Amino acid sequence: MSNDITDPSDWPTEYASLREIDSHLRCPICKEMLRAAVMLQCHHNFCSECIRRHLDKESNCPACRIPTSTSQMRRNVALDEIANNFKDCRSKLLRILMESLEPKRNTSQQHGPLSRSNSMEIDDVALQQKRRRTSARMSPTNKSAPKISNDGSSNCSQDPNNMNMDLSLADDDNDDRDGDFVDVSSHESTSHHKGKHVTRSSGPVLRSRIPRSSNASTPLELSNNTAPAPELVSSTLPDFGPSNSASGAPTTSVPGSVLSKPSTLVACPICGNGIPFTYTNTHLDNYCLLKQNDPNYTIPYKVIITQKSDIIALYEKCGASGKSISNATANTSTSVSISSTTPGGSPRRTNDSQISPGLSFNSNGGKKPVATYPEPKRIPKLTYSILNDKQLRKKLQELGLPTHGDKQLMQKRHAEYVTIYNANCDATRPQTQAQLMKAMEVWERSYEKDMQTREAQRRALEQQQQIQQKELAQQKKKEEERAATENDTEPGTPTLSSSQSSSQNGGSNHVNNDAVAVAVATASAFAHALKYADEYAELIADVKKRMQADKEKKTLEDNQQAQMRTQPNS
Amino acid sequence: MALPKRIIKETERLMADPAPGISAMAHEDNLRYFDVIITGPEQSPFAGGVFKLELFLPEEYPMSPPKVRFLTKIYHPNIDKLGRICLDILKDKWSPALQIRTVLLSVQALLSSPNPDDPLANDVAQHWKENENAAIQTAQEWTRKYAM
Numbered sequence A: 001m002s003n004d005i006t007d008p009s010d011w012p013t014e015y016a017s018l019r020e021i022d023s024h025l026r027c028p029i030c031k032e033m034l035r036a037a038v039m040l041q042c043h044h045n046f047c048s049e050c051i052r053r054h055l056d057k058e059s060n061c062p063a064c065r066i067p068t069s070t071s072q073m074r075r076n077v078a079l080d081e082i083a084n085n086f087k088d089c090r091s092k093l094l095r096i097l098m099e100s101l102e103p104k105r106n107t108s109q110q111h112g113p114l115s116r117s118n119s120m121e122i123d124d125v126a127l128q129q130k131r132r133r134t135s136a137r138m139s140p141t142n143k144s145a146p147k148i149s150n151d152g153s154s155n156c157s158q159d160p161n162n163m164n165m166d167l168s169l170a171d172d173d174n175d176d177r178d179g180d181f182v183d184v185s186s187h188e189s190t191s192h193h194k195g196k197h198v199t200r201s202s203g204p205v206l207r208s209r210i211p212r213s214s215n216a217s218t219p220l221e222l223s224n225n226t227a228p229a230p231e232l233v234s235s236t237l238p239d240f241g242p243s244n245s246a247s248g249a250p251t252t253s254v255p256g257s258v259l260s261k262p263s264t265l266v267a268c269p270i271c272g273n274g275i276p277f278t279y280t281n282t283h284l285d286n287y288c289l290l291k292q293n294d295p296n297y298t299i300p301y302k303v304i305i306t307q308k309s310d311i312i313a314l315y316e317k318c319g320a321s322g323k324s325i326s327n328a329t330a331n332t333s334t335s336v337s338i339s340s341t342t343p344g345g346s347p348r349r350t351n352d353s354q355i356s357p358g359l360s361f362n363s364n365g366g367k368k369p370v371a372t373y374p375e376p377k378r379i380p381k382l383t384y385s386i387l388n389d390k391q392l393r394k395k396l397q398e399l400g401l402p403t404h405g406d407k408q409l410m411q412k413r414h415a416e417y418v419t420i421y422n423a424n425c426d427a428t429r430p431q432t433q434a435q436l437m438k439a440m441e442v443w444e445r446s447y448e449k450d451m452q453t454r455e456a457q458r459r460a461l462e463q464q465q466q467i468q469q470k471e472l473a474q475q476k477k478k479e480e481e482r483a484a485t486e487n488d489t490e491p492g493t494p495t496l497s498s499s500q501s502s503s504q505n506g507g508s509n510h511v512n513n514d515a516v517a518v519a520v521a522t523a524s525a526f527a528h529a530l531k532y533a534d535e536y537a538e539l540i541a542d543v544k545k546r547m548q549a550d551k552e553k554k555t556l557e558d559n560q561q562a563q564m565r566t567q568p569n570s
Numbered sequence B: 001m002a003l004p005k006r007i008i009k010e011t012e013r014l015m016a017d018p019a020p021g022i023s024a025m026a027h028e029d030n031l032r033y034f035d036v037i038i039t040g041p042e043q044s045p046f047a048g049g050v051f052k053l054e055l056f057l058p059e060e061y062p063m064s065p066p067k068v069r070f071l072t073k074i075y076h077p078n079i080d081k082l083g084r085i086c087l088d089i090l091k092d093k094w095s096p097a098l099q100i101r102t103v104l105l106s107v108q109a110l111l112s113s114p115n116p117d118d119p120l121a122n123d124v125a126q127h128w129k130e131n132e133n134a135a136i137q138t139a140q141e142w143t144r145k146y147a148m
Helices: A013-024 A048-057 A077-106 A113-118 A123-136 A145-158 A160-176 A180-188 A193-209 A219-225 A231-240 A255-259 A277-286 A301-306 A311-321 A335-341 A346-351 A357-364 A389-398 A407-425 A433-492 A499-529 A533-569 B005-016 B100-112 B122-130 B132-146
Strands: A037-039 A045-047 A265-267 A274-276 B022-026 B033-039 B050-056 B067-070
Touching: A013 A077, A037 A048, A037 A077, A045 A048, A048 A407, A265 A277, A265 A301, A274 A277, A389 A407, A407 A433, A433 A533, B005 B022, B005 B100, B022 B100, B033 B100, B050 B100, B067 B100, B122 B132
Parallel strands: none
Antiparallel strands: A037 A045, A265 A274, B022 B033, B033 B050, B050 B067
């Protein structure tokens, strides 16, 4: 299995659901991960480019044949994001999965399939898995966003060196994607929502593979056993693996002491300031929900995490003075305005005191809290038949495309560009104009090459046809000659009376023999080249036989002539 | 023209996980050309036969269908004496979501259920319609003669 060629069957059979996910994230046409996923009205999904190419020729869905057209296509943004992220993490996930399966396959199967998650051994794998998931940004659209945030914070509490990176990652995620997907799930949850969250967001895919120490309990148990306050940390502990044996220890419910662990700071979903998550409810109930400013925490969370180098000092200072020190840097929009502008679940968020602090990163998405997917302007298709060369050239010029070549080439070039450009409009991670132009250059080259090979093939075919024609002509000629020789030999053989005529024909026989020899040579040469080797073999055998017969005849004639010569002498 | 990833993938899958009764091997010098062997389905007049086919993926594949042809002589109303196959998915019902595997499975299914109402070999279809038992017997004879 090369890295380049991927297939759902790459996944081990133990993880049938991963196979399923993989196959569902593939375009039925190109069998690759969906690129710029679009959905037809029959709800089948394809790469935008693939389905556009198909709809150029046909007007039905390749999967169910329901009539459709490009105008029925709708972008499937969530699916596209999932496919993109799955593509990003696929090889790593697969590698780790295989590694983790190796020892398991070697050891005797002590654990049933249900206890698989507990039977994982390697702590390193646990860590790797964790990092990978965080850095790979597993599809935030699919309820994994909260997980990322959780991971970020739990990671930080474990490893202060890593904290900044992870926090910034989480924040990045929220910056360019909307956190609203996340919000819905947090609303559904009860006071134990964190525990549920982890269970849910890890889902059937990842959960079964998250390595855990044998003494770690399941997420639900943990979150149930621990007090609501340190919930966030404890619920994410299992994800983090065995290193968290002291569950719940890193957190306290005292805001002051939390400050020394900046990782436990989260953004308030309403005001956006950084607050200790254990303090969230107090903060919300006493200040934000009463529309009052919390004098203890005045620094926007975003500012805190962007000033990574000074972060500790900042926290200490802030915690000590309890006063704002970052008025100068308070350039971020306040979260009140964010929540009011955020469509969807956000308005509810402001009224909900049960908001999970770990999730509130998302409300602090900065200036663009919701990733919007504007519909870019697509290039309309042209009816090439009504355009003349000049008009077409002008159209190409307008698009910044080369204008050389005949009308057919220009037409193909325009169609190709329209396809890839419009497909690019459907992508959630669109390519730049320069990349598109590069793709066009590649297309241009391959088209040229294609034409060259086609031309060569055409020429070869023509040559072959010519040869065949020549061959036919030669065969005809041979047949004529054969008839001629047959005519010659028939009267020539039996009697002496015809000796004169046969001697006359002797010369022509020589010529004939030469011609036959040439014919044999050419025939055998062509027999190699052409498929009709059998026929030619027969032909050659035939011709050889005749030559043999001719030779015999000649010797006979020579003898006769010699006899004749001796006769008059005698 | 470079070989599209999809073709490489399909070739790999056909080799690694062949469908029962079907084998397809790509030619080394032309990866778009496949030697195919389909065994006659049980309960059909072609049972026990081993049928050779050729399959070619045109330049436009998967936007246009593969070309498939029987090389072994077969007595079938939808397959003519040149081995050409009358199968809708090889013609107007082609879809790029189909693939080599599905095409060959369809061909295999065609062996199990000849359709004399949509004939390609008229004489065979006629025979099949007039006297199915006799036609099946002929098909069995041909299978024994040419495909075993």
